[in-house]
Amino acid sequence: MTTSHTLDVPGARLYYEVRGSGPVLVAMGSPMNAAAFAPLADALAADHTVVTLDPRGISGSRLEDPGQESTPDLRADDVTAILDAIGAADADVFGSSGGAVTGLALVTRHPDRVRTLVAHEPPLLELLPDAAERHAATEANIEVFHRDGPGAAWATFMVNAGFDLSGEDGGGPVAPDYEPSEEDLANTARFFAHELRGTTRYVPDLAALRAARVVVGVGAASGGLLTVRTSVALAELLGSDPVEFPGDHGGFTDVPVEFAERLRKVLAG
DSSP states (O other): OEEEEEEEETTEEEEEEEEEOSSEEEEEOSSOOGGGGHHHHHHHTTTSEEEEEEOTTSTTOEESSTTOOOOHHHHHHHHHHHHHHHTOSOEEEEEETHHHHHHHHHHHHOGGGEEEEEEESOOOGGGSTTHHHHHHHHHHHHHHHHHHOHHHHHHHHHHHHTOOOOOTTSOTTSOTTOOOOHHHHHHHHHIIIIIHHHHHTOOOOHHHHHTSOEEEEEETTOTTOHHHHHHHHHHHHHTOOOEEESSSTTHHHHSHHHHHHHHHHHHHO
16 A cells, blocks of 8 residues: 655655555655655565655745755655654665665765665766766756757757667657647756756765665666766775666566565665
8 A cells, every 4th residue: 555645844845655664764766756756665575664755846846935955965855754753763775767866865964864875876976087077068958948848858968878769669768649749748847957967976985985885786777878877986995896777777567576676685685
């Protein structure tokens, strides 16, 4: 059974879901919402209490100030507030993409609340030797959003991230007849205008991360994605090797059962 909840925190009302029973596991993204993690959460609910959430400003998590910038630190504090609300002293945490960056901030700001963090393909551009060039591409991508709209912005984003948009039919990874909902458009605006910059410019506290159990994950099929480069860079700085997970950057949605089994093994150590 899945239960839905809201929680008032400074500046926002957060939406989150809880399912299953057992040790608490938070599964999160950014800008990905709770719905994106539902298949994985369902696959884990037999032996975990799984918490999924909409990051502030995304989907059901409403802001008092729609222009507020979304930072990993702020999102990490939101996760801690949710753990308080469900009475969890600590939790295992799985974060993917921007959610992995949130997890890194969570370990840094609230180390006693995280047993193990699995950071799946965090886009930490600051760790790359060509960081300046990558930041410039991100700023240009944000300008594309403001000038040309969400479709052009997502196309630019996917190219910058290393996705192959050619496809046999030339349509790329998104169906040609896909029509975004009002929620999709609002989430896109939130991401490009207020979230992308703060997430990709995050500088991890390596000392804090080395003092915790942090596992860096990469998708077996992620190939030449930019997030593979950033993940490898982070793992090297932490003195570890990246752990391979099924699928690509979104493997937790594409192959959730296999992904859940791999996650269980990683959490078990």
